[in-house]
Amino acid sequence: MEKAEISRLINSFDAIKAYFNTTKLYMPQIAKLVYFIEEIVPLLNMIHDGLNQSANMIPTATEKLNKVTSATELASTKVMDIVDIVINKLNTMSTSADEIDKILDKGPDVKSIKEKTTVIHSEIGSCQDDLFLIMNAFQFQDITTQQINSIASIIGTVHKKLAALLKGFDDGVIELSAGRIAAFDPNAEFNFSRSAKAQLVADDYIKMEKQGIDIEKKAAELESSHSQKIDKNEEKISSVVFGDDTILGEDGQPDINSIMNQLNSKDAKSKE
Structure with missing residues (x-):
């Protein structure tokens, strides 16, 4: 080399x-x-x-x-x-x-x-x-x-x-100002x-x-009247469904058509 x-x-x-x-x-x-x-x-x-x-x-x-x-x-x-x-x-x-x-x-x-x-x-x-x-x-x-x-x-x-x-x-550290929190839609x-x-x-x-x-009294009377009406309707339905003349369907349950017919019949009699 x-x-x-x-x-x-x-x-x-x-x-x-x-x-x-x-x-x-x-x-x-x-x-x-x-x-x-x-x-x-x-x-x-x-x-x-x-x-x-x-x-x-x-x-x-x-x-x-x-x-x-x-x-x-x-x-x-x-x-x-x-x-x-x-x-x-x-x-x-x-x-x-x-x-x-x-x-x-x-x-x-x-x-x-x-x-x-x-x-x-x-x-x-x-x-x-x-x-x-x-x-x-x-x-x-x-x-x-x-x-x-x-x-x-x-x-x-x-x-x-x-x-x-x-x-x-x-x-x-970056500080964020806490602004006023307001509710809004x-x-x-x-x-x-x-x-x-x-x-x-x-x-x-x-x-x-x-x-x-007296608005509050008037509202209470209307609410009471509405509740009484609902109670009467429930009693009427209960008397039809659980009364002796209730018609049962094939499934053993009360037939809705018969219930409506009985309700209409009772309403017609009460008006007479």
């Missing part, structure tokens, strides 16, 4: 030694990089899922805000229309009052005065109904409050998810006609109270 070849062989061994030394030096960093990648992949998956959920919640919040806007606009328009109607009716009453004054100046005309006062009373009653409609229209505030609370809940959920994701990149919507029916029920309740009717 020549001297030059021996020299090249020694250089090759030196290069191999240097390679192993370099590998030994950087292997821990490479291992740490592999471990980091293994740990970051689940975190990236969690971020992906969290962003997808947040992306699905945001359109829902937008839709609910649109419903709040629509409900507010509907109620506001209704109130303004009713106010215009009430103003026109008040103008009619003012005109009738002026005509009454003119009639009184000329001389007492009972028939004309009666006609004008009838018009005034009619318009007053109509104005009262319109004012109740205004009160009813303002019930939209409860519905819109529930919608806004639902939106706040969605935003809070998104906030918590984003905070949980950020914890993977920061060792510090996420599907609540303003329905003017349904709200009007509820307002009519409330108005009837107030009228009965003003007439001195």
Whole structure:
């Protein structure tokens, strides 16, 4: 072996030694990089899922805000229309009052005065109904409050998810403010006609109270009457089913057709 070849062989061994030394030096960093990648992949998956959920919640919040806007606009328009109607009716009453004054100046005309006062009373009653409609229209505030609370809940959920994701990149503790928890119906919507029916029920309740009717006593009497009617029907059925003249079917059980015939027969006799 020549001297030059021996020299090249020694250089090759030196290069191999240097390679192993370099590998030994950087292997821990490479291992740490592999471990980091293994740990970051689940975190990236969690971020992906969290962003997808947040992306699905945001359109829902937008839709609910649109419903709040629509409900507010509907109620506001209704109130303004009713106010215009009430103003026109008040103008009619003012005109009738002026005509009454003119009639009184000329001389007492009972028939004309009666006609004008009838018009005034009619318009007053109509104005009262319109004012109740205004009160009813303002019930939209409860519905819109529930919608806004639902939106706040969605935003809070998104906030918590984003905070949980950020914890993977920061060792510090992220504090979430504990907001006011309010009960709400996420599907609540303003329905003017349904709200009007509820307002009519409330108005009837107030009228009965003003007439001195004991509502609780009246309700108890109706419930008692209903219970007595049920008891009588049960006694009637029992007497038919377990009486001596009961007709049994092939299975040994009371025949339903015979029971109905006997009930109808007894009802007809009682009416006679």
